[in-house]
Amino acid sequence: SQTIHQWPATLVQPVGSPLSLECTVEGTSNPNLYWYRQAAGRGLQLLFYSVGIGQISSEVPQNLSASRPQDRQFILSSKKLLLSDSGFYLCASPTPALNTEAFFGQGTRLTVV
């Protein structure tokens, strides 16, 4: 069965420091992968999605970037974090069979101080 691994679970970083969050998927090949952010009191906002290696689409302009170096690896990065980057980041992938269910990783709670 498909499993999404996401780490770290929590992260506290100073303003201006770099960021790298990693997401890997097991149990499927060539998955569509997504990064969502959940800010306090708001819904999940789609940040990036990728349909294959090296293919990244950005949904909103922001301080973050994403990369897909391998088929089952999706990385969220920043060169210099801002306070407004704080939030709960979730990696997601639909199931390969039905493409109706999005499986989510456990999330990374990022606090920028």
Next chain:
Amino acid sequence: GEDVEQSLFLSVREGDSSVINCTYTDSSSTYLYWYKQEPGAGLQLLTYIFSNMDMKQDQRLTVLLNKKDKHLSLRIADTQTGDSAIYFCAEGGSNDYKLSFGAGTTVTVRA
């Protein structure tokens, strides 16, 4: 999140039914979902409904869809303390798999 709206809070007594409401704007949505997020955890898919269905029942959960009004609801029968969580409504199309989420409804179950 602007395309999917839901109320932010719901308080319900243990044993009563909970009803969480959601409205969406994209008439081309093919699937509508309910996710549950427990404190400090990721999202867990509770149930989903195809846009050509009016109702779906799964044990204590009942999903009602009014496609004309673009209104989705989730009813939890016999609400338990373990049902305390944030519930997200989401909609997605058939051409891609991007989901649009509401802000989430925090359900608090009181004794």
